[in-house]
Amino acid sequence: MNGNDFTFVLDGENIPFEPGQTIMEAATQAGVYIPHLCYHEEYRPRGSCKLCTVKINGHFGTACTMPVQPGMQVDNDTDELTAMRRRVVQMLFVEGNHYCPFCEKSGNCQLQAVAYHVGMQDSHYPHFYPLRNVDASHPDMLLDRDRCIQCELCVRASRETDGKAVFGLSGRGTRTQLVVNSESGLLGDTNFSITDFAARICPTGALIPKREGYPLAIGERLYDADDIARVGHRQPSSKAEE
């Protein structure tokens, strides 16, 4: 101990951190999983999906945006937070059109995997069945807005890594939609490429490569056998990377 005690308390455990780290970063470094969908270590946190909500000194806050302070008391894995997170995931399910039984991303989908993690079994709320457009104009990638959860990972990846700014969000509340930056509004009329980082970041099946549906048998997919808490937020390997 040198007078600068860089530890905080996470679910009763003393966890070391580096100054400037968020709760999410420090927890991940310590091997503690905090459920999330819109967070990705490569990009600036958005704090929009609210799944990583933790209790910080008795108040709710998002772990991906909150910097750690020495001595901070953080609750993550509690029944109360799991129940709240389950409701958040259920809202994401009913606000979109998430048909797991025939979705190509099923088994590799982080939305589904987080749902399993928080013990979701039904959708609880009435389904919106919103009308959203599918954009199949791009030769290599499909944009299925039915499955979009507006996490903005593709928006950030395209802007920050690919330097293209292909995607954006438009509208408010439940009318928010993922929009494409081209005159026609179609993905095929942009310089978006299957080799872009943005093409490999979607946590759901909203932005998926064409011509490689269902490459893995049920039982062999990322989240078939084990919980996302241990598998992590990963993407299945694809033809484009080979």
Added chain:
Amino acid sequence: MNKIRVATCSLAGCFGCHMSFLDIDERIAELAELVDFDRSPLTDIKEVDAAGIDIGLVEGGVCNAENVHTLREFRSRCRILIAVGACALSGGVPALRNRIPLEECFAEAYLQGPGIEAPQVPDDPELPLLLDRVYPLHEVVRIDRVLPGCPPPADAFWELLTALLAGREPELAYPLRRFD
């Protein structure tokens, strides 16, 4: 000892959940020692015993007036009503029509679709009227328990029923809790 009485039905479903249930294979003999089947495609009994039974398993979503009638019968006569499978829980594949107005569905199926010889929307009074869209069960009646999956694995049916029969809370292992 009186046996536990179980009813099953498929509404807007494909009977895949029933097939998966039968995949418990020889354990069905063991189950038959513990339960009696009331209304079910397995028994061909047409109505749930009006005196009430213990457990109702309902597969499929609600797409027409007859589905509503059947589901309400199950709700009023089953002590524990269980929504089984993706269609019962979220509408599933039949709910794909929810984005298409009913009139256009009829037109495609009976008036303009390929191979139609005498275009006419069926209107026999015997036919149940379609609802404006397909509804998950929990939007129509109260549901006590659920069994997700498309279909739920046979072992999930087994765990659910044996747990309820033993009076304990069912515990589905990770691979048995699935949405596909």
